[in-house]
Amino acid sequence: MSKEVLSKEKRTLLFGNEAVVRACLESGVGFSASYPGTPASEIGTVLAEISKETGLYFEWSTNEKVALEAAAGAAFSGVKSITAMKHYGLNVVSDSLLPLTYLECPLVVVVADDPGCFSSIETEQDTRWYSKMGYIPMLEPSSPEETMDVTKKAFEIAWKYKIPVIIRLTTRVCYTRSIINLSKIPKINSIGRFEKPINYEGSCSHTVLGHEKLLNKIELLKKLSEKSELNFTESGTGNIGIITSGVSYRYVKEVFDDLKIKLPLLKIGMSYPLPDEKIKNFCKKLKKVLVIEEVDPIIENEVKCLTNNLEVHGKDFLSSVGEYNTEIVLHGISKILNKKFPKDIENIGKQYNNTEIEPRIPFLCAGCPHRATFYAIRKIIPDAPKLGDIGCYLLGSWKPEKIEDIIVSMGAGISLAHGVSKSTNKKTVAFIGDSTFFHAGVPALLNLVYNKSDILLVILDNRWTAMTGHQPTLTTGRNATEEAKIIDIAEIVKACQVDNYASANVYNMNELLETVKDLYSKKGVSVLIAKGECKLAYLRRLAKEKKNYFRFEVYQQNPDLKELDNFKCPAIFKENGKYSIDANLCWGCTVCKQLAPSSIKIKTQ
Amino acid sequence: MKSDIIITGYGGQGVLTIAEVIAKAALSQGYNISQTELHGLAQRGGSLQCHIRISDKKINSELILVGSADLIIALDPLEALRACYWANPNTTILINYKTSKPYLVEELSPESLITKIKKFSKKIEIVKADDIVEKLTGNIMDANTYILGYALKKNILILNKDKIWKSITDKIRPEFIESNKKVFNEALK
Numbered sequence: 001m002s003k004e005v006l007s008k009e010k011r012t013l014l015f016g017n018e019a020v021v022r023a024c025l026e027s028g029v030g031f032s033a034s035y036p037g038t039p040a041s042e043i044g045t046v047l048a049e050i051s052k053e054t055g056l057y058f059e060w061s062t063n064e065k066v067a068l069e070a071a072a073g074a075a076f077s078g079v080k081s082i083t084a085m086k087h088y089g090l091n092v093v094s095d096s097l098l099p100l101t102y103l104e105c106p107l108v109v110v111v112a113d114d115p116g117c118f119s120s121i122e123t124e125q126d127t128r129w130y131s132k133m134g135y136i137p138m139l140e141p142s143s144p145e146e147t148m149d150v151t152k153k154a155f156e157i158a159w160k161y162k163i164p165v166i167i168r169l170t171t172r173v174c175y176t177r178s179i180i181n182l183s184k185i186p187k188i189n190s191i192g193r194f195e196k197p198i199n200y201e202g203s204c205s206h207t208v209l210g211h212e213k214l215l216n217k218i219e220l221l222k223k224l225s226e227k228s229e230l231n232f233t234e235s236g237t238g239n240i241g242i243i244t245s246g247v248s249y250r251y252v253k254e255v256f257d258d259l260k261i262k263l264p265l266l267k268i269g270m271s272y273p274l275p276d277e278k279i280k281n282f283c284k285k286l287k288k289v290l291v292i293e294e295v296d297p298i299i300e301n302e303v304k305c306l307t308n309n310l311e312v313h314g315k316d317f318l319s320s321v322g323e324y325n326t327e328i329v330l331h332g333i334s335k336i337l338n339k340k341f342p343k344d345i346e347n348i349g350k351q352y353n354n355t356e357i358e359p360r361i362p363f364l365c366a367g368c369p370h371r372a373t374f375y376a377i378r379k380i381i382p383d384a385p386k387l388g389d390i391g392c393y394l395l396g397s398w399k400p401e402k403i404e405d406i407i408v409s410m411g412a413g414i415s416l417a418h419g420v421s422k423s424t425n426k427k428t429v430a431f432i433g434d435s436t437f438f439h440a441g442v443p444a445l446l447n448l449v450y451n452k453s454d455i456l457l458v459i460l461d462n463r464w465t466a467m468t469g470h471q472p473t474l475t476t477g478r479n480a481t482e483e484a485k486i487i488d489i490a491e492i493v494k495a496c497q498v499d500n501y502a503s504a505n506v507y508n509m510n511e512l513l514e515t516v517k518d519l520y521s522k523k524g525v526s527v528l529i530a531k532g533e534c535k536l537a538y539l540r541r542l543a544k545e546k547k548n549y550f551r552f553e554v555y556q557q558n559p560d561l562k563e564l565d566n567f568k569c570p571a572i573f574k575e576n577g578k579y580s581i582d583a584n585l586c587w588g589c590t591v592c593k594q595l596a597p598s599s600i601k602i603k604t605q
Numbered sequence: 606m607k608s609d610i611i612i613t614g615y616g617g618q619g620v621l622t623i624a625e626v627i628a629k630a631a632l633s634q635g636y637n638i639s640q641t642e643l644h645g646l647a648q649r650g651g652s653l654q655c656h657i658r659i660s661d662k663k664i665n666s667e668l669i670l671v672g673s674a675d676l677i678i679a680l681d682p683l684e685a686l687r688a689c690y691w692a693n694p695n696t697t698i699l700i701n702y703k704t705s706k707p708y709l710v711e712e713l714s715p716e717s718l719i720t721k722i723k724k725f726s727k728k729i730e731i732v733k734a735d736d737i738v739e740k741l742t743g744n745i746m747d748a749n750t751y752i753l754g755y756a757l758k759k760n761i762l763i764l765n766k767d768k769i770w771k772s773i774t775d776k777i778r779p780e781f782i783e784s785n786k787k788v789f790n791e792a793l794k
Contacts, residue, residue, distance in 0.1 A: 013632050013640075143667075176641040176667040177628060247667075254666035326670045344693075348672035348725075352690045355721060358710055360615055360683065362651035395649065400709060546780075570650065570708035584745060 002049035007182060014180045016144040016173040017042040020084065020110055023151030025054060026183050029082055029108075030190030031074035032058045033067035035439065036468035037086030038119040039174040040112035044084060045469060048480040055188040060471055060480040063410070063439040064089035065096055068109065072100050075107045078192030080155055084110035088122045088409065090130060092440075097164060098134040102210035103197045104162035108154045109136075112169040115294045116323030119171075121394055121407050124321065126295035127168050131272035135214050137165045137221055138272035139230065142249040144178045150269065153230065161217060161224075168271070170294060172247045172323065222273040230269030231278055236262040239285065240336055244292040245271055245299060251329035252292060258330070259339075274302050283307045290317060290336045294324050364395050366571035367539075367587030369462050369532025372506040374403050375567050375591070377429060377458065380516045384429050384456075385420050387413035389441075391433035392467040392534075393460055400568045404431060411440025418444075418453045427454045427520065434489065435465040435473040445496050448525045456520050457498075457527045461489055462534040470537050489529050499524030506532035509594045535587050551586040552593055553603040554579045560596040567595055606636065608763060609669045610657040613688040614680030614701075616650050619749045623678065624655040626753065626776055630768040631659045641667040650708065652687055659764075676761055678752065682718040683710065689725040697761045698722060699730045701752055730759055741791060742784040750785045754792025766793065 004012045005022050014022060020043050024032065034044035047058040057074075061067035064085045074081040085093065090111050100107065111127045114120040131138040139154055141147040147169065154165040198206060225231060241264040244252050249267050256262055266282045268274065283289055283303070291300040291314035300314030318324070318332045327345065334341045364371050370393045377386070388397050388404030389412065397404040406416060417430035432441045437459050448455060465471040472478050474487035493501045500522045504515040512530070519526040542549060554561065561579045564572050569592060571585035581592070583603055593600045610627065614620040621642050628640040642655040656669045672693045679685030685700045692698060700722070702715055723729060732755050734748040741747075753769055756762035762769075770789060774782055 013628060013638065172641060172667065176639060177625075178639045178664075178667070179632065179637065250666045251668070254670070257665060258670065325668045326666050330670070345670070345672050348693060349690075351724070352671075355686070355689070355724075357687050358683065358713070360650070360652045360687075360710055362616060362649035363709060365649060392649070 002046055005046055005050060006053065006185075009182065011179050011181050013177050014144055015042065015175060015177045016141070016147045016169055017175070018046055019144045019147040019180055020151050020167070020169075021046045021050065022180065022182065023148045024082055025050070025056065025185045025188075027152050027155045028080055028186050028189055029056055029155070030079040030188055030192075031071060031081035032056060032083065033061045033070045033081075034058075034084045035061055035064045035067050035089065036465050036471045037064070037089045037112075038468050039114055039171040040084045040086045040089075040110060040169070041468040041471070042174070043110060044480070045471065048471075051481045054185070055190055057190050058480050060473075062474070064092045068093045068107075069096050072096070072105045072107055074192075075105050076197060077194040079190055080159070082108040082110065085112070086120065087111055087113045087125055087127050088120070090127055092410070094130065094134070097130075097136070100164050101134055101136055101214055102207065105164055105197065106158040106162050107164040108151070108158050108167065109164055110151075110167045110169060112171065112174050113295065114171045116171065118323075121390065122409050124295065126298065127166065128271055128298045129296070131166060135218050136272065137161075137163060138168055138270070139165065140168045140246045140269055140271050141173055142245070142247050142267075142269075143173060144176055145180055146269070147173060148180050150230065157221075157224070161221060163217060163221075168246070170247055170323075218273050222276065225270045225273050225275040226277050228270050228275070231275045232267055232269070233278075233282055234265040234267070236264040238263060239287040241265065241282065241286040241289045242292060242333070243268065243279070243282070243289055243299060243303060245269070246294055248292045248294055248324050248329060251324060251326045252333070254326045255330045255333050258326075259333070261337075263333075268299055271299060274299065276306055279303060279306050283310050287311060288313065288336060290314065290332055292318060292324070292329055292332060296320055361398060362395060363398075363570055364392065364401070365535055365587075366569055366585045367535035367589035368392070369506045369530070369534065370396065370460055371401075371567070371569065372509065372512065372532065372589070372591050373458060373460060373530040374401050376506075376509065376512045376516050378403055378566065380513060381429060381456070381520055384426060385417070385424070386429040386431065387417040387420070389413040389430070389432045389436050391436050391460070391465075392462075393431055393433055396431065410436050411444050414441055414444035414455075414457060415447065417455050417457075418448055418451070421453055421455050427456060429456045429458065431458045431460060434459065434461045434463065434475045437489065438474050438487070442492065442496070445493070445498070445525075445527075449497050449499075453525055454523060455525060456516075457525070459489055459493075459527065459529045461529055461531045464534045464537045466534040466536065470534070493527045493529065498527050501527040501529070503529040503531055506530050507590055509591055535589065539587060550588040551581070551583045551603040552588060552590070552600050553581050553583065554599055555601050556599045558596070558599040561599045563595045564592055567592060606763070607660045607662070608658075608676065609674050610659070610676045610678065610762075611669060611674050611688050611691050612655040612657065612678050612680075613684040614653055615684060616653050618653075618680045620653045620655050620680060622776060623749050623753065624657055626769065626772040627657055627762070627764065629775065630764050630772040631657075633768050633771070634765055636661055637664050639664045639667040652684055654688060676756075678756060680749070680752070682715040682722075683713065686718050686722050689722060692725040694726055695728065696726045697728045697730065698726055699732065699752065699756055699759075699761060701735065701748065702731050702733045703735060730755075730761065737791070738788055741788055744784060747781070747785055747788045751788045751792045754789040758793050
């Protein structure tokens with residue numbers, strides 16, 4: 001990935017996420033920190049790749065809030081800095097981000113929303129609400145090209161006005177690759193001098209003063225927004241206009257071309273503070289306006305407040321739910337123009353909707369350590385409530401595993417299990433991954449001990465932040481850029497003074513079953529550290545070292561194979577009662593061989 | 606020149622790699638390009654689509670309009686049917702005839718899927734890349750190279766074959782170049 005980001009050519013192909021990194025380099029950013037969260041994960045991945053070569057400091061922090069605070073520390077030290085996260089990462093961060101606006105911290109915060117929730121199990125929230133609550137300027141690019149310009153602009157605003165600036169990306173912008181014009185990368189300045197942003201006077205009066213100062217600053221930024229080229233109009237004919245933001249702008253342009261029309265258009269690239277006068281001027285000669293923005297009606301509501309005698313449409317024509325695309329925008333524009341939706345396209349859509357197409361849902365890889373753990377827990381503890389968490393193992397809440405009852409947010413499973421246990425007098429089970437445990441699990445674990453809970457906590461230690469693309473975590477043995485201490489989860493658990501704990505190798509099924517049985521039978525806080533490296537990461541390392549691995553095959557159809565129905569491995573197939581293993585999928589984890597020893601053996605080449 | 610292409614398959618098949626190879630070849634031929642893809646859960650076996658738009662004019666939207674693709678390259682018949690949302694009677698649909706059993710999906714035979722696909726377009730090309738490549742090099746990981754070569758030979762992927770080959774060699778590890786070359790040349794025959 002990094003090759004293109006460091007390109008010395010005049011133009012290259014970059015994803016939106018990569019464009020953020022290139023813009024950081026061209027802006028002389030010296031400090032960056034992040035916690036992986038898709039659709040923003042690759043921003044950190046690429047920063048990690050280019051860090052050593054460019055001198056731009058990057059770290060994978062233990063969570064989004066830690067990353068933001070570290071970046072703020074660098075900004076207070078005069079070093080340009082940035083942090084990036086997915087939309088609900090901002091929920092974690094907000095506790096610090098809001099006071100940082102009062103403290104005049106010049107920071108750039110990239111937040112990637114995920115309309116349509118392609119990789120989000122928690123919410124489909126719209127980041128733009130945070131701007132209104134926290135008085136945080138918000139820029140919204142609609143393409144990778146704009147992402148490049150907007151990111152540079154964000155640094156200008158942050159430093160000139162001494163304020164954090166949010167860049168709101170969406171999945172479509174993050175994961176679109178297009179041709180970007182490049183400029184020279186200046187020398188990176190990663191060392192500065194710390195200056196206190198405030199003199200504390202022994203009361204909280206500065207907070208109220210800070211609030212007032214912030215409101216005045218927003219007034220100045222409103223003036224900037226009025227003049228900014230990020231908010232621009234395009235002329236058109238008629239008295240029906242379009243106001244749009246983000247990626248929707250591009251669908252609008254496509255629809256104009258398809259319908260061979262050109263309506264007056266206002267594109268909002270700086271959505272907080274909004275350019276009130278520009279909006280009023282744009283609407284002056286119009287009878288109707290359609291606001292086209294993904295997720296919530298934020299601009300639409302403002303337009304309604306700013307105008308009189310204007311018919312304003314938005315979410316009455318277009319949904320607040322899901323990702324937009326050209327046909328959705330085409331529907332909206334056809335509706336406001338009182339035009340029929342093109343017949344040929346409508347027919348294809350109808351025919352498609354009438355065709356039965358089976359969904360194909362994601363599942364845990366063959367050889368995944370989590371599958372072995374789920375098997376053991378299901379076997380020993382069939383009926384206790386089981387709470388899940390965020391990571392690959394959230395797939396355990398879907399078919400075929402169906403083992404986790406609820407997924408809420410990072411670290412939430414432990415305390416949910418605690419509440420359920422206290423309220424049902426039953427020993428419950430919580431699953432959490434290594435990276436998630438470090439992110440938000442430790443305070444929850446201490447709470448279990450302090451308040452005498454009765455729970456089995458299963459920490460799934462696969463040594464990677466796997467779901468977001470194998471970023472290192474504290475058990476990997478390296479950080480973003482170099483070798484690092486391996487943090488021993490057992491030592492942390494011990495230091496938390498839990499009642500019972502043990503580690504088990506998940507690929508040794510007897511050991512795993514015995515350990516689960518023992519820990520679940522004991523009263524109090526029991527912790528199982530289920531150890532097994534992510535097979536994808538392990539196999540990639542083998543491939544690099546050009547090493548091979550064993551695969552397994554069914555050589556006899558004995559009754560012990562029936563146990564494999566409970567194991568649910570995607571490499572094992574059953575047809576007309578006969579079992580077989582797909583050698584292209586088998587990664588040799590050995591668990592099936594342990595469950596059906598008389599029927600399975602190492603595959604002979 | 607305008608070509609709206611959809612590459613589809615399921616997570617792990619190499620959909621994103623094929624898209625990158627095509628996009629970079631198109632860049633080196635001087636075209637405007639937009640390519641959009643989905644990450645995240647798709648890596649673990651879910652459906653995956655990638656839209657590539659190549660044009661000598663400015664490209665507005667990265668997503669292709671319903672019923673407007675020129676070419677669909679599907680690495681699997683079920684995903685070919687799913688991508689028919691973007692097909693019209695003039696869309697060429699290149700389907701890798703995959704016979705390996707899908708996990709968690711009821712078994713629909715490739716034939717019955719292709720019958721359904723034919724209701725969207727009659728311009729269907731079927732290639733048994735997995736079988737051919739397995740015989741040729743013993744490694745079905747090379748199948749995508751065969752599919753690209755086949756699409757070039759059939760003139761449904763309108764890009765320069767040398768640029769595509771260059772783009773492939775930029776992407777794969779050196780030790781796999783030889784076997785891919787064999788597969789690519791066989792497809793072009």
